[in-house]
Amino acid sequence: MIERRVLPDADKLAAEAAGMVIEAILARPRETVAIALAGGSTPRRLYDALARRRDELAPAMRRVHWFVGDERLVAPDSPDSNGAMIRRHLTEPLCAPAENVHLVDTRGRSADDAAACYESDLRAFAEGDGRADPRPLFDVVLLGLGEDGHTASLFPGSPALDETARWAVGVEQAGLAPFVPRVTLTFAALASSRLTLILVAGSAKRPILGELASGRDLPASRIRSAGRLIWLLDRDAAGEAAAPSRAV
Numbered sequence: 001m002i003e004r005r006v007l008p009d010a011d012k013l014a015a016e017a018a019g020m021v022i023e024a025i026l027a028r029p030r031e032t033v034a035i036a037l038a039g040g041s042t043p044r045r046l047y048d049a050l051a052r053r054r055d056e057l058a059p060a061m062r063r064v065h066w067f068v069g070d071e072r073l074v075a076p077d078s079p080d081s082n083g084a085m086i087r088r089h090l091t092e093p094l095c096a097p098a099e100n101v102h103l104v105d106t107r108g109r110s111a112d113d114a115a116a117c118y119e120s121d122l123r124a125f126a127e128g129d130g131r132a133d134p135r136p137l138f139d140v141v142l143l144g145l146g147e148d149g150h151t152a153s154l155f156p157g158s159p160a161l162d163e164t165a166r167w168a169v170g171v172e173q174a175g176l177a178p179f180v181p182r183v184t185l186t187f188a189a190l191a192s193s194r195l196t197l198i199l200v201a202g203s204a205k206r207p208i209l210g211e212l213a214s215g216r217d218l219p220a221s222r223i224r225s226a227g228r229l230i231w232l233l234d235r236d237a238a239g240e241a242a243a244p245s246r247a248v
């Protein structure tokens with residue numbers, strides 16, 4: 001099921017998304033919960049909104065696992081590192097246990113190697129205690145949208161778009177700065193979710209939302225979810241563009 005919601009501005013969008021993430025975590029009070037995280041400025045506002053609600057999340061922190069959805073091959077403390085941003089804005093403010101924070105180890109590795117290691121971590125988690133029943137890999141998948149239609153590090157024209165077996169792959173060429181190799185979850189992994197939120201804010205995203213609405217085949221239009229898929233847009237992004245749900 002694909003839904004679309006328009007919020008008045010980027011802060012309200014972040015607050016709405018934070019409420020949905022918290023609801024998903026609290027809805028399963030005895031279960032391990034897995035959340036895939038996006039990079040980018042729009043998701044970052046959501047992480048700040050979640051960090052502000054730390055007291056509500058505190059009792060659940062031991063059972064929530066956070067997974068980076070894509071990473072750039074840069075040093076772990078680089079300003080371009082999605083992991084560094086996630087640590088600073090989300091997992092450190094929430095005091096998430098270190099073993100529950102699943103980042104891509106980029107040190108001294110090729111993109112393919114880093115992806116293979118990350119996939120092992122994901123598979124170990126998926127097969128581990130408490131997750132023996134068949135269930136989606138992620139309870140929540142959070143994604144952003146690039147002006148070129150990419151999501152995670154799935155760029156238009158990339159061989160990564162055609163991967164159907166692996167959960168994480170290396171991406172040699174980024175379609176957008178920083179132009180460094182990346183690691184990304186694949187469509188197959190991202191689709192294994194109970195709830196997927198695609199967060200889109202700002203008027204710069206309006207043209208690409210128009211392209212999606214007109215049915216252009218772009219990485220973001222290939223996103224699926226085993227559960228609910230919700231496009232959360234702010235008013236600047238939505239503009240007059242028709243619902244992306246026509247195209248995805």
Ligand code: 6PG
Nearest residue numbers: 039040041042144145146151152
């Ligand atoms: C990344 C992201 C990427 C991002 C979009 C949207 O590593 O850059 O994961 O997919 O979410 O580019 O980013 P903005 O919200 O900053 O536009």
